[in-house]
Amino acid sequence: MSKTDNSFRVLIAGGGVAGLTLAIMLEKFDIDYILLEGHDDIAPAVGASIAMFPNGTRILDQLDCYEPLLDLADLPTLNGASSMRDVTGKEIGGVAGVHKHLERRHGYPLMFFDRQWLLRVLHDRLEDKSKIHLSQKVDHVSLAEGGVQVTTKSGQKFSGSILVGADGVHSTVRQEMQRVAAQLAPSYFDPGENDRVPAYYLCSFGIAQHVPGWMDGDQVTVLGNGGCQLAIAGPQKRVYWFFFSRLPETKYGKDIPRCTKEMEREFVEKRYNMPITEKVTFGQLYAKRLSSTLTPLHEYVYKKWFFNRIITFGDSAHKPDPISGQGGNNAIESSAELVNVLLRKRDSRANGLSNLSDQEVEAIFAEMQTARHTRAERIVWAAHFQQSLLAFERPLLSSFYWNFLSNLKGNEGTLGLLALNMIRAKRLDALPLKKRPRAVPFLDELPAPPLKSPLLVQILFAGAMAYLVRVAFTTLPRRSFGFNFTNGAVSPPLFDGNDAGKMLHSLYSASQLLSPILISILEGYRNGNKGTPLALSILFLVAMQYYGIGTSASVYTLLNSFLTFDSAMGRFVSLEVAHTLVPAVAVGYLVPTMLMNMFVQDRPSFEKWAALWQLTPVLVSIVVYIISSALRSWNQKGMTQDEKLDAELEQYKDLDVPVLKSTYIQVFGVQAISYLGTLVYALRDPSVSLAKVYFGLSGSRLDTRALLESDMAVAVAAWLLAHLYMIWNLRRLGYIKTRDAFAPTLGAIVGQVLVGPGATWAGLWYWREQALASLNVQAPAYLSK
Numbered sequence: 035m036s037k038t039d040n041s042f043r044v045l046i047a048g049g050g051v052a053g054l055t056l057a058i059m060l061e062k063f064d065i066d067y068i069l070l071e072g073h074d075d076i077a078p079a080v081g082a083s084i085a086m087f088p089n090g091t092r093i094l095d096q097l098d099c100y101e102p103l104l105d106l107a108d109l110p111t112l113n114g115a116s117s118m119r120d121v122t123g124k125e126i127g128g129v130a131g132v133h134k135h136l137e138r139r140h141g142y143p144l145m146f147f148d149r150q151w152l153l154r155v156l157h158d159r160l161e162d163k164s165k166i167h168l169s170q171k172v173d174h175v176s177l178a179e180g181g182v183q184v185t186t187k188s189g190q191k192f193s194g195s196i197l198v199g200a201d202g203v204h205s206t207v208r209q210e211m212q213r214v215a216a217q218l219a220p221s222y223f224d225p226g227e228n229d230r231v232p233a234y235y236l237c238s239f240g241i242a243q244h245v246p247g248w249m250d251g252d253q254v255t256v257l258g259n260g261g262c263q264l265a266i267a268g269p270q271k272r273v274y275w276f277f278f279s280r281l282p283e284t285k286y287g288k289d290i291p292r293c294t295k296e297m298e299r300e301f302v303e304k305r306y307n308m309p310i311t312e313k314v315t316f317g318q319l320y321a322k323r324l325s326s327t328l329t330p331l332h333e334y335v336y337k338k339w340f341f342n343r344i345i346t347f348g349d350s351a352h353k354p355d356p357i358s359g360q361g362g363n364n365a366i367e368s369s370a371e372l373v374n375v376l377l378r379k380r381d382s383r384a385n386g387l388s389n390l391s392d393q394e395v396e397a398i399f400a401e402m403q404t405a406r407h408t409r410a411e412r413i414v415w416a417a418h419f420q421q422s423l424l425a426f427e428r429p430l431l432s433s434f435y436w437n438f439l440s441n442l443k444g445n446e447g448t449l450g451l452l453a454l455n456m457i458r459a460k461r462l463d464a465l466p467l468k469k470r471p472r473a474v475p476f477l478d479e480l481p482a483p484p485l486k487s488p489l490l491v492q493i494l495f496a497g498a499m500a501y502l503v504r505v506a507f508t509t510l511p512r513r514s515f516g517f518n519f520t521n522g523a524v525s526p527p528l529f530d531g532n533d534a535g536k537m538l539h540s541l542y543s544a545s546q547l548l549s550p551i552l553i554s555i556l557e558g559y560r561n562g563n564k565g566t567p568l569a570l571s572i573l574f575l576v577a578m579q580y581y582g583i584g585t586s587a588s589v590y591t592l593l594n595s596f597l598t599f600d601s602a603m604g605r606f607v608s609l610e611v612a613h614t615l616v617p618a619v620a621v622g623y624l625v626p627t628m629l630m631n632m633f634v635q636d637r638p639s640f641e642k643w644a645a646l647w648q649l650t651p652v653l654v655s656i657v658v659y660i661i662s663s664a665l666r667s668w669n670q671k672g673m674t675q676d677e678k679l680d681a682e683l684e685q686y687k688d689l690d691v692p693v694l695k696s697t698y699i700q701v702f703g704v705q706a707i708s709y710l711g712t713l714v715y716a717l718r719d720p721s722v723s724l725a726k727v728y729f730g731l732s733g734s735r736l737d738t739r740a741l742l743e744s745d746m747a748v749a750v751a752a753w754l755l756a757h758l759y760m761i762w763n764l765r766r767l768g769y770i771k772t773r774d775a776f777a778p779t780l781g782a783i784v785g786q787v788l789v790g791p792g793a794t795w796a797g798l799w800y801w802r803e804q805a806l807a808s809l810n811v812q813a814p815a816y817l818s819k
Contacts, residue, residue, distance in 0.1 A: 041066060042387035045184055045194035047172045048201035049076050051084065051149070052348035052365035054156035056198060058097050059373040059462065061160060065380075065387070068192055070184065072171030072201070077153035081240055081325025083266075083274035084149040087452075088140035089459030090363030092476070093370050095142070096465040102155045107145035108269035116253040116448075118436065123256070123309030126436065129445045131679040132253065138686040139449060139603060140456060141470035144359075146268045148241065152362075167192075172201065175210035175344065177218075180389065182343045195387070196395055197344045198372070200365070203332050205350035215341040222341060229287035233330040235261070235421065236293070237356065238277040238301055240326030245273050247313035254310055255424065257436060262424035264357065265310050265319065275319055276356060277305060278331075280425055290330050298328035331355055333418055335410045340399035342392055347372070352410035357424065358417035360455055367460045368406050374463045375402045409458055416455060442565035445682075450562065450601050473686045473810045474602050480768035480809070488766045492596075495759045499592040502752050506585035510745060544627045544647075545708035546746075548701050549795035550583065551575065551651045552619055554590060555658055556694070559611045561685075562604015566597045575651040584748030591756035600767060605806040606685045610665040612693040614658050616700060622654035624704075691807045698800035702793045709790030750791045757782040757798050770805055 044060055046053045049071030060067045086094075086103060094100055117128035129135060133143040160166070167190075174185040175197060182197045199207025215222045248267065256263035261279040268274055279301070285291065306317035320326065332353050339351040348365035375398050380386045390398075426432040440447055457476050461467065467479070477484060557563055558571035567573075578586040599605065626647050670678060761778050764770045778801050785794030 041195070042390065043067060043194040045182065045192055045197045046070065047184070047197065047199050047207045048205075048348070048350075049073070049153070049157075049166065049168075050200060050202065050348070050365075051152060051156070051362045052200035052369055053198075054153060054160075055094070055097075055366050056200065056369040056372065057165070058099075058156060058159050059369060061162065061165075062097065063373065063377060063464065065373075065376065067165060068194065069166050070170040070172060070186060070192065071166065071168050072187075074169045076157045076166060076168060077150040079150055079325065081327055082149040083146060083239070083241060083268070084152055084362050085266075085359030086142075086145040086147075086152070087359060087363050087456055088136060088142040088144075088472075089360075089456040089476070090366040091142040091145070092140075092459065092467070092470075093366050093461055095468045095470070096462050097159065099155055099159055100142070100468070102158070103145060103147075103152070106147045106151050106155065106269065107143070115251075117255070118440070119254060119256045119309075119311065121256065121258055121309070123312045123314075125311075126257075127440055129448050130675065131683070132449075133251075134679070134683060135445070135449055136452070138683055139453065139472060139474045140476075141472035146266045146274055148268075148272075149362075172199075172206045172210070175207065175214060177214060177342055177344075180391075195343065195390060199344065199346035199350045200348045200369075202349045203353060205346055207344065208336075208346045208350050211341050211344040211346065214344070218342070223338060227337065231287055231290070231332055231334045233281065233285045233290040233332050234418070235278045235280055235331045235355070235425075236301065236328060237279075237331050238275070238298065238320075238326065238328050239356070240275055240320070241268075241324045242273045242275065242319050242322040243324055244271050245314060245319050245322045247311070247318070248273055252311075256308075256310055257424055257426065257432070259426050259429075262357070262421070263308070263310055263316065272324075273319060273322075275310075275316075277301075277316060278355075278357065278421060278425065279305070280427070281330075285330065290332065293328040293330065298326065301328050333414055335407065335414050339403045339407075340396070343395050345372070345399045345402070347406070352406075352414060354414040354417035355421045356417075357421045358413065358455065360413050360417065363459075364410060364413050367409070368402075370462045371405050371460045372402045374460070375405070377464050405460070409460075412458075413455060439565055442569075444561075444564050446561040446564060446601075446604065450604070453601060453603075471811060473688075475809050475811065477768060479811075481774070482765065482768045482771045484768040485766045491759075491762060491766075495595065495755065496592075498755055499588065499595070499752065502588040502748060502755070503585075503592060506581075506588040506748050510582055510584045510748060541627065542708045542712035545705050546790065546792040547578075547583065547651065548619065548623070548705055549792040549799075550578065550587065550590075550749075551623060551654055552615060552697070552701055553795065553799060555618075555655050556607060556611075556615060557594065557598065559607050559658075559662075560599060560604055561606045562599020562601055563597075567593055568597055572652060572655045575655055578651060579648045582745040584745035584752075587749040588752040591752045595756050595759050595763070602769070602806055602809040603685075605803070606688075607690050607694065608662065608666070608685075609690055609693065610662040610669070611658060612690045612697070614661045614665070615694075615697050618654050618657040618661065619701070622657045623650045626650045626653075686810070688807045688810050691803060694803050695800055698796045698803070702789070702796040702800070705792035705796065706789040709793060746791075750786065753791055753795055754782060754786060757795065760798070760802065764802070764805060769809060774805075 042065065044056075044065060044067040046056055046067055046069040049069055053069055053071070054076075057067055057069050086107075091100060091103065094103065115128050115130045116132035117125045119125050133145075137143040157163070157166070170186040170188060170190060170192075172184055173187045176183050176185075178193065181193055181195050184192045184194075184197060186192070197207060199205050199211065201207055212223050212228075216225075248265075250271070251267050253266045254264070256265075258278075261277070263278070264276040266274045291297075302317070302320055306315070306320070308316045310316055310319060333355055335352045336346075339346050347368035349361065352364060352368075354360055354364065376387065379390075379394070379398055422428065423432050423435055443450075453474055457474065459476055459478075461476070461478060554571040554574050558569045560568075563569050574586055574590045577589070627650070670681070673681065758779060761770075761775050761782065765772060765775050778798060781801075782794060782798055785797060789797070
């Protein structure tokens with residue numbers, strides 16, 4: 035076959051997921067192609083399964099392939115639990131309804147089915163199937179003037195403008211590309227790179243059906259010593275399994291073994307009785323196999339994916355451990371990115387893609403690899419790390435994570451880690467995204483692109499906050515905010531001799547604690563803060579009373595700035611907690627504060643009430659915990675497991691947002707009124723300056739040293755810095771546009787004077803809640819369910 039001088043044709047070697055997806059895209063945009071597949075069937079029964087995660091499915095949805103995949107997946111059978119189990123098969127954790135969670139979070143469920151089924155769907159999507167050539171395995175590649183020529187095993191020759199190698203781990207195209215490069219540019223490829231490709235594990239994988247004792251929809255991961263198991267329910271009573279076993283020593287390059295059926299038999303016999311669940315062993319699953327294979331697991335990302343007019347991707351260029359399920363999805367992303375670059379090039383030239391020079395082709399390939407290489411490396415690294423945790427390669431680290439940290443982090447920990455592999459995904463830029471409701475947007479769906487070089491700002495902020503922490507611990511006296519301890523005595527610091535003034539300033543001082551108390555408790559219950567020190571809000575409240583607000587604020591805001599959640603779903607707070615906050619603050623803090631100030635004119639009584647008042651922040655935390663726990667127990671009373679899952683999925687509708695915004699408004703109002711009332715009263719007393727009122731200074735001196743010794747001054751500085759960083763951090767993540775940061779930044783600064791520090795904090799958190807909630811894209815029909 036030949037190519038006309040004015041045409042542009044893509045030769046695709048390999049009719050797997052990457053090759054067929056690329057073919058659909060090229061057809062979609064009227065770019066000529068020929069696909070060469072070595073098998074005599076486009077969807078051979080090779081005994082493999084495939085996981086479709088939202089990052090890959092989103093692209094296939096752009097190509098109108100999603101609905102056929104839903105039919106394959108038979109989702110009603112996939113709504114079981116994703117469980118973690120120990121070596122005895124006993125459940126130690128997991129996420130119920132993981133498929134539903136992923137669909138609510140990212141717009142698409144996790145789907146598992148036979149790989150050949152996916153290939154059939156992709157092939158059916160092609161309109162012109164004459165461009166698919168079966169039984170045409172690539173044998174030889176040569177460069178020609180303005181193009182490339184492929185000779186197949188059958189002796190046929192195919193010509194094109196570029197050649198895409200999507201022919202798997204043992205890629206012939208890659209071998210030929212390296213051979214051609216060795217002749218034309220001997221130093222282009224690292225000659226030892228192939229010999230450094232590692233294999234750390236062997237994997238037995240296959241498909242079983244009608245396994246006794248297996249529950250429909252279950253997804254099971256079994257921790258192990260030197261290996262792990264993954265077994266996933268699929269359509270038609272199928273179970274897809276992977277049994278990973280660490281090789282005695284890492285093999286490289288040509289030393290990586292090719293597994294035989296005898297090796298598979300020995301592998302299975304050795305592990306036949308190992309449990310998967312308490313009812314099913316690996317042997318019982320294997321006995322019901324439809325197909326099975328034993329293979330070494332190559333893990334790599336090649337440094338260079340292309341030479342001249344030849345490029346590789348998918349497993350030919352980047353191959354992760356299959357424990358992550360990202361291999362096929364990653365290949366789909368690479369297909370999309372190559373087409374993105376081709377389309378941009380076509381739009382930039384008067385004659386489109388015709389007569390591209392070698393330099394222009396290499397520029398296209400370089401742009402594509404640059405866009406994909408770092409992400410491919412992250413996916414391969416993340417899969418290897420996941421495997422090492424599951425297989426207890428580092429026993430202490432794995433034990434800490436699975437026995438302690440994963441339980442603390444809860445569902446958000448597992449789902450958040452999955453999100454990291456997905457939200458950075460590429461898509462087809464020239465096609466619109468389908469409107470699928472999702473709570474967690476992909477990075478390319480955010481209001482603004484994330485900032486690429488945030489390190490300098492983070493270092494400067496950390497340095498400033500570290501300075502405040504040092505000041506707090508070296509210059510501030512140990513005292514409670516607003517009340518000075520002198521031999522156990524407590525006295526309001528201002529308006530001496532004026533009982534009304536004493537009461538007013540005492541109320542003002544106490545009211546400014548509302549935001550620190552409420553928000554530290556609230557942040558402790560955020561989904562994304564579980565398993566971090568921020569979840570231990572009661573410790574900060576104790577520290578606030580023992581060390582003072584300046585010290586505790588400087589430490590808390592530093593930790594909150596760097597340890598708080600980044601994921602949009604980390605924002606969620608359970609409705610039970612959200613509804614409890616205002617009553618708890620009212621009963622546990624506001625009422626005791628009012629009672630204490632009723633005795634401000636009676637020093638002995640005031641001192642007794644003030645001593646009890648020191649416990650109120652901790653009391654608020656305890657009240658929130660008790661009431662929210664009781665509400666949760668009441669609400670879940672008599673619920674089935676399915677009903678509990680449905681209740682848990684309500685979090686994706688952001689029903690907590692109106693409650694939290696109402697809470698901020700109420701707290702803002704109390705603090706702003708108290709602040710403004712105090713300022714107005716202070717204007718009538720010439721002996722009291724506004725600065726002394728604002729910073730709680732009891733002496734006449736107002737200078738740098740006085741401010742550094744003021745609890746309130748240090749606390750305000752810490753809050754202001756943290757609030758400015760919070761606004762910048764939302765911009766860093768791409769959650770807001772640059773212009774959207776101006777108003778809250780101005781408000782954070784001006785609000786300190788207009789409404790006071792506590793009210794400013796509440797107002798900023800109102801804005802932050804709305805900004806994070808606005809990332810949740812939910813269709814009206816979905817919200818009505």
